[in-house]
Amino acid sequence: MVKKAKNSPAPSSTESSRKMVLRVRPPQKQKQFEDDVIEEPKSGKKPKSGVKKKAAKIDSDKPKKPPTAFFYYLEDFRKGFQEENPEVKSMRDVGKACGEKWKTMSYEEKVQYYDIATEKRAEFDRAMVDYIKRKESGEDTKPKDSDSEYDE
DNA sequence: ATACTGATTGTTGCC
DNA sequence: GGCAACAATCAGTAT
Numbered sequence: 375m376v377k378k379a380k381n382s383p384a385p386s387s388t389e390s391s392r393k394m395v396l397r398v399r400p401p402q403k404q405k406q407f408e409d410d411v412i413e414e415p416k417s418g419k420k421p422k423s424g425v426k427k428k429a430a431k432i433d434s435d436k437p438k439k440p441p442t443a444f445f446y447y448l449e450d451f452r453k454g455f456q457e458e459n460p461e462v463k464s465m466r467d468v469g470k471a472c473g474e475k476w477k478t479m480s481y482e483e484k485v486q487y488y489d490i491a492t493e494k495r496a497e498f499d500r501a502m503v504d505y506i507k508r509k510e511s512g513e514d515t516k517p518k519d520s521d522s523e524y525d526e
Numbered sequence: 527a528t529a530c531t532g533a534t535t536g537t538t539g540c541c
Numbered sequence: 542g543g544c545a546a547c548a549a550t551c552a553g554t555a556t
Contacts, residue, residue, distance in 0.1 A: 440537090441536090445535080445549055448535090449549080464552045468533090469550085470534065476534080
């Protein structure tokens with residue numbers, strides 16, 4: 375087993391302690407991104423006020439926020455839920471059931487997902503830096519042609 | 527046919 | 542300390 379998780383019975387505290395520079399979108403200097411990006415699909419809607427829909431579906435290059443532990447659990451929960459409830463397809467119903475069970479889950483059970491989410495956040499932070507760097511570099515989406523070959 | 531909705535919790539940044 | 546907003550997903554609804 376991967377006892378990578380720190381044995382700190384305090385999810386919030388643990389993450390809180392870590393100073394994560396996760397700048398989702400500082401309203402101060404975000405103009406740079408919004409200036410060139412933000413290419414609305416066609417309808418030209420800005421769901422900024424509304425959080426319900428894709429909101430950031432216009433995420434061409436911007437790294438979207440990583441799913442939280444709950445979302446990862448949802449993925450796993452949804453599979454099992456659909457198997458036992460094939461008639462339920464909407465995520466809404468699953469989300470309700472999942473949320474209810476999520477609260478009943480113990481910290482040890484949730485910490486697993488917390489750990490994943492934390493790691494993902496770190497990766498997201500890294501992607502954000504890379505994204506910003508690219509923006510400053512020239513935002514030219516033109517990776518090496520025949521310089522670096524993908525081994526994967 | 528396409529875009530948007532709803533519902534769940536978590537995380538994060540600002541005031 | 543608390544609020545606002547956004548993250549995925551998918552069937553259903555609206556235009």
